[in-house]
Amino acid sequence: xxxxxxxxxxxxxxxxxxxxxxxxxxxxxxxxxxxxxxxxxxxxxxxxxxxxxxxx
Amino acid sequence: xxxxxxxxxxxxxxxxxxxxxxxxxxxxxxxxxxxxxxxxxxxxxxxxxxxxxxxxxxxxxxxxxxxxxxxxxxxxxxxxxxxxxxxxxxxxxxxxxxxxxxxxxxxxxxxxxxxxxxxxxxxxxxxxxxxxxxxxxxxxxxxxxxxxxxxxxxxxxxxxxxxxxxxxxxxxxxxxxxxxxxxxxxxxxxxxxxxxxxxxxxxxxxxxxxxxxxxxxxxxxxxxxxxxxxxxxxxxxxxxxxxxxxxxxxxxxxxxxxxxxxxxxxxxxxxxxxxxxxxxxxxxxxxxxxxxxxxxxxxxxxxxxxxxxxxxxxxxxxxxxxxxxxxxxxxxxxxxxxxxxxxxxxxxxxxxxxxxxxxxxxxxxxxxxxxxxxxxxxxxxxxxxxxxx
Numbered sequence: 001x002x003x004x005x006x007x008x009x010x011x012x013x014x015x016x017x018x019x020x021x022x023x024x025x026x027x028x029x030x031x032x033x034x035x036x037x038x039x040x041x042x043x044x045x046x047x048x049x050x051x052x053x054x055x056x
Numbered sequence: 057x058x059x060x061x062x063x064x065x066x067x068x069x070x071x072x073x074x075x076x077x078x079x080x081x082x083x084x085x086x087x088x089x090x091x092x093x094x095x096x097x098x099x100x101x102x103x104x105x106x107x108x109x110x111x112x113x114x115x116x117x118x119x120x121x122x123x124x125x126x127x128x129x130x131x132x133x134x135x136x137x138x139x140x141x142x143x144x145x146x147x148x149x150x151x152x153x154x155x156x157x158x159x160x161x162x163x164x165x166x167x168x169x170x171x172x173x174x175x176x177x178x179x180x181x182x183x184x185x186x187x188x189x190x191x192x193x194x195x196x197x198x199x200x201x202x203x204x205x206x207x208x209x210x211x212x213x214x215x216x217x218x219x220x221x222x223x224x225x226x227x228x229x230x231x232x233x234x235x236x237x238x239x240x241x242x243x244x245x246x247x248x249x250x251x252x253x254x255x256x257x258x259x260x261x262x263x264x265x266x267x268x269x270x271x272x273x274x275x276x277x278x279x280x281x282x283x284x285x286x287x288x289x290x291x292x293x294x295x296x297x298x299x300x301x302x303x304x305x306x307x308x309x310x311x312x313x314x315x316x317x318x319x320x321x322x323x324x325x326x327x328x329x330x331x332x333x334x335x336x337x338x339x340x341x342x343x344x345x346x347x348x349x350x351x352x353x354x355x356x357x358x359x360x361x362x363x364x365x366x367x368x369x370x371x372x373x374x375x376x377x378x379x380x381x382x383x384x385x386x387x388x389x390x391x392x393x394x395x396x397x398x399x400x401x402x403x404x405x406x407x408x409x410x411x412x413x414x415x416x417x418x419x420x421x422x423x424x425x426x427x428x429x430x431x432x433x434x435x436x437x438x439x440x441x442x443x444x445x
Contacts, residue, residue, distance in 0.1 A: 005293075005294065006290060006293040006294055006428075007428065007435050008432075008435055009293040009294065009296050009298070010293050010428045010429075010431070010432045011432035011433075011435040011436050012296075013293070013298040014314065014432055015436075016298070016299075017307070017316075022316055022317070028319055028320045028321065029320075029321045029322075029331060029343075030241050030321065030322055030398070039236070040236045040301060043298070043302075044236075044299065047299030047300070
């Protein structure tokens with residue numbers, strides 16, 4: 001896959017992240033994976049609406 | 057400041073696995089499981105302080121289901137509880153556990169420790185020295201089948217440094233449709249790593265891989281971790297996997313560089329100061345890291361005012377930061393992305409003579425993300441031009 005594709009993918013990722021509400025004071029440390037689980041729901045929901053790759 | 061993260065060592069250091077790099081396993085042996093009365097005493101004495109509880113270990117699912125229910129009842133009765141999370145190796149997970157925890161801990165957040173399939177999990181082993189990844193994958197499948205969202209932590213070890221490892225790890229999580237986050241964490245065990253005292257195959261293997269005055273053979277150097285993160289990030293972007301799960305440290309770096317504030321302590325100004333750990337024997341500590349760098353462990357019985365103890369620890373960590381690290385970081389060109397890491401990590405790297413290498417690797421990671429951000433700005437500008445805006 002070309003780095004151009006990754007640049008485009010990254011640009012879309014940054015857009016999606018910018019539109020996501022900031023988590024409210026929720027902390028996560030190097031030994032907890034779970035506390036960021038909910039952060040991604042908005043991005044997943046938006047991606048399901050726009051992603052036509054057939055994923056999910 | 058957010059809620060205090062309370063790490064509850066439900067089974068102390070006890071675990072059904074004996075991973076070579078596990079810091080918990082290197083602590084002085086402790087017996088027993090967390091007594092509900094100890095938890096109640098702790099919570100009564102911090103009444104009113106907002107907390108998030110993390111069920112941790114050793115392996116937290118080693119406690120009986122009855123004890124787990126009692127502990128969750130006590131947590132649910134705490135007035136300022138803001139959430140419950142669990143970090144487990146997944147090998148003991150079954151539908152009954154998932155139902156019990158979901159019913160008793162509303163909106164519990166699931167975290168699984170997973171290093172990848174086959175050779176990638178070489179250092180996550182049973183007492184007999186066997187790889188444990190298949191049992192963890194089975195536990196993950198239970199969450200998948202029940203439609204439960206979860207996050208993964210992958211400890212990056214020497215097993216991840218062979219060619220194609222990032223692709224193999226990315227391949228192995230492709231089928232995990234309920235996964236919401238993947239956190240890559242470096243194994244920076246240094247020359248002071250303590251020997252496992254167990255007379256088991258796993259203990260002997262750990263001792264055989266220790267080297268005098270050198271890093272253990274399972275640990276990675278900072279630049280090796282940065283390289284793996286870069287390789288995995290390429291896989292993540294190529295597969296557009298960001299549509300499905302968050303990847304750290306990449307997302308934290310982007311958040312910081314975009315003016316958002318990462319909540320991950322490794323990339324956050326607040327460092328690891330908002331953490332307190334409770335052990336089954338009533339010991340509390342600021343964080344739960346390796347016994348090679350103990351941070352303020354004290355018995356609950358000797359503490360008159362737990363909130364004052366926590367504030368003292370925070371103040372002491374702030375002072376240490378200002379005294380030993382603030383000058384280096386304030387003049388650093390990548391501080392806006394890096395945020396200095398955790399005090400624990402900085403201390404560990406300085407004590408083992410790897411501080412410069414560590415900072416260089418952070419510069420490399422921030423530099424790569426800055427490069428991507430610059431190029432993505434150009435991609436967006438070109439897109440706007442095409443649209444005639």
